[in-house]
Amino acid sequence: MVQATYIHDGDAVDHTPSLAVASGDVVVSGEVARIAKLAIAASALGALATRGVFDVAKATGAWTDGEAIYWDDDGDPLGGTPGSGAATTTVSSSSGDGFLGFAIGATASSTTTGRLNLIGVPSHTHYDPLSDAIADPGDAAAIPVTGSGTCLLTTAASETRTLAIPTFAGQKIMLVMTVRAVGDAVVTTASAINETGDNTLTFGVAGDAITLVAVLLGATLAWRVVSNMDTALSTA
Numbered sequence: 001m002v003q004a005t006y007i008h009d010g011d012a013v014d015h016t017p018s019l020a021v022a023s024g025d026v027v028v029s030g031e032v033a034r035i036a037k038l039a040i041a042a043s044a045l046g047a048l049a050t051r052g053v054f055d056v057a058k059a060t061g062a063w064t065d066g067e068a069i070y071w072d073d074d075g076d077p078l079g080g081t082p083g084s085g086a087a088t089t090t091v092s093s094s095s096g097d098g099f100l101g102f103a104i105g106a107t108a109s110s111t112t113t114g115r116l117n118l119i120g121v122p123s124h125t126h127y128d129p130l131s132d133a134i135a136d137p138g139d140a141a142a143i144p145v146t147g148s149g150t151c152l153l154t155t156a157a158s159e160t161r162t163l164a165i166p167t168f169a170g171q172k173i174m175l176v177m178t179v180r181a182v183g184d185a186v187v188t189t190a191s192a193i194n195e196t197g198d199n200t201l202t203f204g205v206a207g208d209a210i211t212l213v214a215v216l217l218g219a220t221l222a223w224r225v226v227s228n229m230d231t232a233l234s235t236a
Contacts, residue, residue, distance in 0.1 A: 010120070012047040015040065026056070026071050026085060026100070032120055033071035033098035050120025053104065058114040059086035063107040069100045069116050078112040087114055130174050130211070137161065143175070143187070150174040153203060158183025165190045166214030166221045173223075174211045175231075177203035188236060193223045198233040205230065 013034065015027065021040040026033050027048055035054055040046030056069075057077035063069065067089055075086030087100060101119040129148035136151055137143055139159040143151055148171050153161070155177075163173075177185055180203070187201040193212060201210060210231040212223040225233075 011051050012037075012049050013120070014045060015048045016045050017042060021046065026073075028071060028073055028098040031098055033100045034120060035118060049118060052118050053115065054118055055113045055115050056087045056100065057085070057112065058107070059088045060109055061089055062109040063089060063103040063114050065103060065105050067103045069103055069114070070097060071100050072097050078110070080112075087116070129172050134173065143173075145171070145173070148172040150176060152176050152178045153185050153187075154179040155183065155185045156181045159185050161185065161187045163187055163189045163223070166223060169214050169216050169221065171214035172211065172226070174209060175201065175203070176209040177206050180204075180206045189223055191220075191222050192235075194225055194233070196233075197235050200234045200236045202232040202234065204232065 015021075015034075015036075017027070017040055020042045021027060021036045023036055023039045025036045027036060034048035034050055035052075036046065037049050038046065057080055059072065059075045060078060068091075069087050069089060070091045071085065072088050072090075073085050074083045075088055076082045077084060077086040080086070091097070091099075099119070101116045104115045104117055107114040130150050132147060132149035134144055134147075134149040134151040136153055139155070140161075142162045142164060145164045145167055151173065153175060175187060185203040187203070189199045189201070192199050207229070208231045209229045211226040211228075213226050214221050215224050
């Protein structure tokens with residue numbers, strides 16, 4: 001059995017978009033971002049560059065030579081349309097964000113474009129989505145589920161929170177009780193988080209923590225427990 005068959009040098013890869021792609025568009029696939037040299041019509045076979053030197057629209061922020069650069073699909077390009085996408089040095093867990101390559105030369109914060117060497121492989125720097133912060137919404141409020149991250153719960157009395165169903169498969173949320181004055185913090189989830197049917201999380205001591213990951217159950221998203229440190233689980 002042949003273990004590998006050479007195809008080509010990999011300077012570009014095939015791409016058939018569901019929506020039309022303009023020349024110069026950045027297209028994110030998985031953990032990486034690629035660039036269309038030529039326009040590609042919707043549902044037509046085209047190609048995306050995986051290597052090369054490009055000047056790309058950037059968000060506010062200075063670049064240093066050799067720094068890892070990422071594409072934020074809804075970033076704000078300097079001098080461009082807000083939310084239309086921009087290159088940045090800040091890696092994100094959001095859907096539509098991916099690794100672009102490494103900066104060539106230093107670029108000032110106020111410069112609208114930055115030069116980089118496009119590299120069609122993920123950055124060697126591993127990103128942990130739980131490093132993003134999710135703000136504690138306070139008593140009787142909903143914990144945001146727009147992205148992955150860690151929510152540090154702080155209570156002054158017996159308090160409650162709610163947690164809606166996740167927004168995408170693979171989303172991760174860690175809930176940690178960091179400050180407990182008097183009374184427990186009780187988080188009620190919109191659906192069961194395990195096969196037992198538990199949907200109520202009680203944090204009774206500072207340091208109680210639980211990590212949840214989003215999975216697809218048929219066509220429905222649901223949270224499932226990855227790890228639990230002393231958080232009491234029950235069914236409402």
